[in-house]
Amino acid sequence: xxxxxxxxxxxxxxxxxxxxxxxxxxxxxxxxxxxxxxxxxxxxxxxxxxxxxxxxxxxxxxxxxxxxxxxxxxxxxxxxxxxxxxxxxxxxxxxxxxxxxxxxxxxxxxxxxxxxxxxxxxxxxxxxxxxxxxxxxxxxxxxxxxxxxxxxxxxxxxxxxxxxxxxxxxxxxxxxxxxxxxxxxxxxxxxxxxxxxxxxxxxxxxxxxxxxxxxxxxxxxxxxxxxxxxxxxxxxxxxxxxxxxxxxxxxxxxxxxxxxxxxxxxxxxxxxxxxxxxxxxxxxxxxx
Numbered sequence: 001x002x003x004x005x006x007x008x009x010x011x012x013x014x015x016x017x018x019x020x021x022x023x024x025x026x027x028x029x030x031x032x033x034x035x036x037x038x039x040x041x042x043x044x045x046x047x048x049x050x051x052x053x054x055x056x057x058x059x060x061x062x063x064x065x066x067x068x069x070x071x072x073x074x075x076x077x078x079x080x081x082x083x084x085x086x087x088x089x090x091x092x093x094x095x096x097x098x099x100x101x102x103x104x105x106x107x108x109x110x111x112x113x114x115x116x117x118x119x120x121x122x123x124x125x126x127x128x129x130x131x132x133x134x135x136x137x138x139x140x141x142x143x144x145x146x147x148x149x150x151x152x153x154x155x156x157x158x159x160x161x162x163x164x165x166x167x168x169x170x171x172x173x174x175x176x177x178x179x180x181x182x183x184x185x186x187x188x189x190x191x192x193x194x195x196x197x198x199x200x201x202x203x204x205x206x207x208x209x210x211x212x213x214x215x216x217x218x219x220x221x222x223x224x225x226x227x228x229x230x231x232x233x234x235x236x237x238x239x240x241x242x243x244x245x246x247x248x249x250x251x252x253x254x255x256x257x258x259x260x261x262x263x264x265x266x267x268x269x270x271x272x273x274x275x276x277x278x279x280x281x282x283x284x285x286x287x288x
Contacts, residue, residue, distance in 0.1 A: 016277035023276070024057040026200040027162070031190035031249075032064045033206040036266025037105070044112060046205070049272040050167060051116045059162050062169045063193055065186035066098075066105045073097050084138045086245045090145040090183040098183045102171040109169050121166045125173040126181060128157045131189065133174030133182040148174040148182025150189065153196035191249030195256045202253050203275065204246050205266030210284030211243070224285050227254050250286045261286035 030050065037043055053060045067088070071081040074097050082089040090098060106122045113120035125131030133148030161168040172189035174182040187204065194202040211230075213220040230251050233239055239247055250261040264271045264283035275281045 015279060019277045020056050023200060025059065027059045027061060027197050028053065029061045029063060029190055029194040029197065029199045029202045030272065031186055031204045032062055033204065033266060036205045036207055038068055039267060042267050045269050046266060046272065047109065047112045049270055051113060051119060052273065054119060054167055060167055061158060061193065061197065062109065062167065063172060063186055063190040064105055064109060064169065066101045069105060070098055070101045073101055084142045084144060086242050087138060087144055087147055087185060088183065090147050092146070095146045095181065095183060099173065099181065102173065106169055106171045113167060119167050120169050121161050122169050123157060123161065124171045125184060125189065126175045128154070129175055130154055130157050131174040131184060133176060133184060146182050148184045150174060150184060150192045153192050155196040158197060185245050187245040187249040191253040194253050194258050199258050201260045202258050203262045203264060203272060205264050205271065206246065207265065207267060209265045210263050222284050223281065224287065227251050227286060227288055230286060254286055254288055
């Protein structure tokens with residue numbers, strides 16, 4: 001290998017050093033979207049990045065989705081997926097499918113991470129009443145079925161995993177006061193969990209490069225945006241339906257104390273490391 005290539009690698013490590021120092025011991029919540037999970041190799045790259053973050057002293061927490069996988073199984077079972085502004089309509093039969101897919105996805109992520117060592121533990125929002133929820137009223141009063149609105153997050157089970165040096169991998173389910181399970185939007189779950197844990201950063205990995213001023217125009221990608229700007233986009237109805245829950249979660253998380261939120265293309269190799277450990281980053285960063 002040529003010396004100049006080795007020097008470039010050393011420079012990359014040097015560039016990462018201030019960020020490693022800044023986030024040493026800090027909690028970083030990563031929402032791993034279902035659309036970013038459709039490629040097996042991308043999933044392995046993502047879990048490798050998470051393990052590296054763990055070993056350099058960060059405390060990553062994964063909240064995963066499973067949207068495309070849920071829709072695929074529903075169609076195989078002759079169920080037609082329905083959405084209202086990005087929220088999946090979830091009847092009793094659909095709820096069974098959601099729980100089944102999220103459990104499978106959770107175990108798969110845990111297994112891939114644990115190929116690197118005894119590192120990850122799977123957690124559901126139903127465990128120890130971790131995520132308390134109630135039935136959510138949909139946009140314009142739409143009936144979403146068993147879609148939950150988060151009432152409270154008790155982070156003790158996650159703190160216990162972190163304090164034992166595990167990487168928590170969280171399935172976004174919720175539980176009502178009467179024991180009823182709810183499907184929780186993974187973006188909302190990630191934001192609420194980040195707030196409850198006092199996270200320094202939350203990262204949303206999805207299947208687009210970030211936020212665009214004009215969706216579809218690659219030249220309009222916003223590398224940095226404030227919470228106020230995002231709220232204006234929400235109020236103006238300028239966002240695609242699938243992006244609305246992510247942007248709302250970013251606004252809520254940063255408004256309540258999380259220092260930074262990021263939206264990245266999870267299909268890009270090492271996108272997580274590039275955003276966290278380099279000066280330029282690769283997606284959209286949300287600040288106060």
